Amino acid sequence: MTLSAATVSVSYGPDTVLNDVSLGVEAGEVVTVVGPSGTGKTTLLRLLGMFRRPDDGTITWNDTDVWGLSETERLAVRRRISMVFQEPSLFNAPVAQNVTYGQRVREPWRERIRKSIRNLVGDRTLSESARDALDTVGLLDKADQNALSLSGGEAQRVAFARALAVDPEIVLLDEPSSNLDPRNTAVLEDAIRRARERGVGVVVATHDMNQAERISDRVGFIYDGKLVETGPPSQIFDTPNDSRTKQFVDGELMYDVEETTNGQARKSTSVSP
Amino acid sequence: MTLLIQVQLPDGGWAYILSIIFVSLQVSVTAVGVSTLVSLPVALLVGFTDFPGKRVVTAVINTGMGFPSVVVGLVVLILLSNSGPLGGFDLAFTPQAMMISQFILATPVITSVSLSAVESVEQSVRDAAFAMGGTDADVGLVVIKEARYGIVTAILAGFGRAISEVGSILIVGGNIVFSDGQSYTRTLTTAITVEARQGRYEIGLVLGAILLLLVLGVNGLGSWLRSKGRGERSA
Incomplete structure (x- = not known):
């Protein structure tokens, strides 16, 4: 490749x-x-x-x-391919949702809607690759925190995790x-x-x-x-x-x-x- | 001290009042719903793309916020009247005609405020969505999600414009009440004009208070959503 x-x-x-x-x-x-x-x-x-x-x-x-x-x-x-920018450019959503964004857009719409509904009712299960990616950057404990409340360093690490989570x-x-x-x-x-x-x-x-x-x-x-x-x-x-x-x-x-x-x-x- | 206001309910009593509340909400919610479905894609298109005449389009949208409602009502009535180009649809003096005129009045408001909200989403966020494998539709959804509190404000502003509107719906709806006292095209605002004209100020004030409560309730919901958003950011 x-x-x-x-x-x-x-x-x-x-x-x-x-x-x-x-x-x-x-x-x-x-x-x-x-x-x-x-x-x-x-x-x-x-x-x-x-x-x-x-x-x-x-x-x-x-x-x-x-x-x-x-x-x-x-x-x-x-x-x-995935990309990380100079600015983390995270979404106004929990860290977990930021990290799983790339995975979600790769899924069929029906599955995306189903997961959105599950998320609304409080199901915050992380996929294995998202969990691995957050673990790689040492921020697994921040999964439920809003991404915009992170420090600059943490935000950039989440951006990197988001890029890695799509394998x-x-x-x-x-x-x-x-x-x-x-x-x-x-x-x-x-x-x-x-x-x-x-x-x-x-x-x-x-x-x-x-x-x-x-x-x-x-x-x-x-x-x-x-x-x-x-x-x-x-x-x-x-x-x-x-x-x-x-x-x-x-x-x-x-x-x-x-x-x-x-x-x-x-x-x-x-x-x- | 207790202040008592003796209110003589109009013919039809509370059933009449409930029917005009229902018509008001039916017309305004439908008009604002359809208007939102049209306004959001337009706001995204104008906000996302550069094209010749973009400034003119933006100026036209902003100008639309100041459309005189009676002029809109007159134009809609001319179009829908029997001799008008859309006369065949037989929509004059129906709730649907009122929805059309409210749609025309609410759309520029929702589009303009949504456009500001969409344009406030940074390019870097769109880039991030694209870089993560997003299609144009995915990027658009991200922008809507990021601008959601501004869009809620836009919808509330549009609803405020629609529910408090009187001039155009009076012209295109005809302020009709059935013989059994149930409203067909009478809304809270047009009912207030009737009561005021007949000198029944007390019932007019009651209807006005109901209207204010409706607007207050909807705006309270919007404020709660916005404060929830601010809370998320500072969580």
Whole structure:
């Protein structure tokens, strides 16, 4: 099983956000995309998550162009992938309902209605995978609590549990720990490793190089919409081939403007004097 | 001190009053129910999508909240009258005609307030639903669920507009009472106008109090639902 972006490009008006980028992930592999804010990491993840189609290039699932599939076939592929965003984006509902959301949308309507009625009359039975997912992020005891009352760290862990509860083959994580304290970051990274051990492929977009070094099998450095270099963490962080990678690793590339979630706001990254 | 108001019940007594309460609720609840079924998809469509003229559509919806009810009643009557384009349905001076006019008056209110509620749901929540494998329908349901307290407010506002309406239903309904004293198209509001015109202010006040109690009860239910929502958030 492989999810890949092949020579993809995306532009918003005159701004090219991604330019001829190719990157893929396989089962049981953690691929990290690093680079300054606003260089196209989020846009790349949203392409892999099929939020939009690339202007050029293809997104492939096991070498099949997903945008050449029918809507139903593409939905089936989408449902083998899940995604966690920089903000947890939880629903105003108990944690258990948040975590089981992905499972519910995969069920036939009759079953969904039946479960909704059972839930209304107080049946809060958790499925095994939802229970496992909450246990993985250490929040099984919060299952009945309203998700909006959780702390930022707990909320992000619930978002990760929600993504794991559907037994995905690929998980896409967009800056998953940018708002987390060190303890919650450690819990999340441990959960990522456990997911990888279960054969889940993970793509993480981050500008936290230490995190990338800790969790990655492969790292891609993206700069100004181009994938500059990919390789194992030892190569990227110790002996990079490209001077821009070295400048980024050495902290010499400035982050000037944040990229929005849809990549429309452009930035101007620059080399510090 | 005890204040006693001697109320002379109209012909038909409490059976008459109960029948006008029933007609009022039947007409308003049906109109608001149908209006909600139309308003929610429109609010989702306008709130979700960008299209040329979106601002104009939004402005038209908002303007609709201020439709003069007598004008709506007049237009509906012209359409439903025997010589009108919909005259063949024989709906003039029926409860169904009143429902149509209340539907026209309540729909912009429910759509506009629902639209605000839908637009207040963050894009990131929609993205989360999509990322978890949701279809467009699933994403729409999530938005409705997240905006549910605003939507309840919208429905209450629409119900308030409908139940307290008098001008259009007087025109299209005709304020008809059967010879046995049972209401056909007379509602609480139109009955009050009759009692006031005949100088029977006491019974008019009683009917007004019943109307207020109905509105109060429905709004109390809405407030309870909203406070339940706030409670959930801070739980």
